[in-house]
Amino acid sequence: MFFTPHPSDDERREIFEEAFAYNPRHVMLAGYAIENLLKGLLVAAHPERWVFEHRDKLLSWPSGGHDLVQLAKEASVSLNDNEERLVDRIEVYVLWAGRYPVALKAQAMRPRDPMGVEGPATWSSDYDHQVDELYHRLHEMLREAAIARAEGDRIAEESSRAKRGPELLDELKHAYQLFEVDGIVFFRTGEAEAGLRSDSEGHNRAAVGCGGCGAHFVLHVRDQPAVICRCGTLHHAELEYNTNRMMPNVRTYPLGGG
């Protein structure tokens, strides 16, 4: 490598590429990126299988988690012949060539072809743009899968709240007294006023603004846990464990027509 006092852009690129273009670490990191996208696709498609069953340990991936061709199969990602060869090449760097001079098993040190021309870990900067293409394709697939999953979760959550709303309303009616103030129905205990005033630390209180009608009110998990606001939405506060302490969490339930 040499330096000229005022290199042109082309010269700069050449110098840069010469210094950094090929490096086992960069292939390994590119491999990790592909691996993570494939695992992301698996999780997006079947969280109950890849996450919820293995909460203690996220390592129960097929074939130890670094077999990229296998991961792609599991994730229903079809690779063309070129991509399959590319992924197979990258995998060697993920498994060992990105970090160690030799593999743990002698078998892994065999040449890539019968003539013994290519060593087990060989790379050319020509492969870099192929990696980019695969990366962007997988990234787009993951983005779409994540959007679809979020939409599915939202629909499921909405339907479960629509079902839960009337049940919860019934329970609250039995347990609390109802007061209507300015079109808002409050569910209160007899001690509500005293409780709301004395609980100065506010661990049990939540100030709420309704997104539906703009009404503002204060909920108190013990003394005033719920209201039905002007738009017919039931707001209910419960204590929940959140980042190391109990905090009131307010959920809303549509009651359908108020």
Ligand SMILES: [Zn+2]
């Ligand atoms: Zn409202």
